[in-house]
Amino acid sequence: MTAELGEIGLTPRMHCVLVHALEEERTQAQLAEIGDMDKTTMVVTVDALEKAGLAERQPSSTDRRARIIAVTAEGAKVARESQKIVDGVHEKALASLPDEEREVLLRALNRLVTGHLETPVEGPRAARRARQRG
Numbered sequence: 001m002t003a004e005l006g007e008i009g010l011t012p013r014m015h016c017v018l019v020h021a022l023e024e025e026r027t028q029a030q031l032a033e034i035g036d037m038d039k040t041t042m043v044v045t046v047d048a049l050e051k052a053g054l055a056e057r058q059p060s061s062t063d064r065r066a067r068i069i070a071v072t073a074e075g076a077k078v079a080r081e082s083q084k085i086v087d088g089v090h091e092k093a094l095a096s097l098p099d100e101e102r103e104v105l106l107r108a109l110n111r112l113v114t115g116h117l118e119t120p121v122e123g124p125r126a127a128r129r130a131r132q133r134g
Contacts (some may be wrong), residue, residue: 025062027069028067069087
């Protein structure tokens with residue numbers, strides 16, 4: 001996925017932000033949660049999208065304190081192209097399975113992510129190692 005999206009200048013995170021920002025008005029924090037990104041990663045991702053002219057931070061239409069990630073016209077075009085790439089990667093990954101097995105696998109995975117795996121469990125924060133001077 002990373003290699004194929006890289007051919008159009010996107011990362012999987014950039015694709016995720018574009019696609020979900022197109023669905024409805026969402027804040028950076030909401031998009032970070034959807035994409036399971038920490039705050040720093042999200043900022044870097046949105047900065048890259050802005051630099052590429054694919055998205056921009058704008059005031060929310062419903063909350064004057066909030067800022068949303070708005071996808072530009074070029075960003076929407078790139079998101080459509082990237083979605084085709086993502087769909088193709090998924091299709092290739094499942095291509096070796098007969099149709100009936102593919103359906104069973106997809107149904108089972110869907111049941112897992114909409115069932116007990118739907119709500120992520122936060123683990124303890126790992127301690128950071130001190131920088132080593134060399």
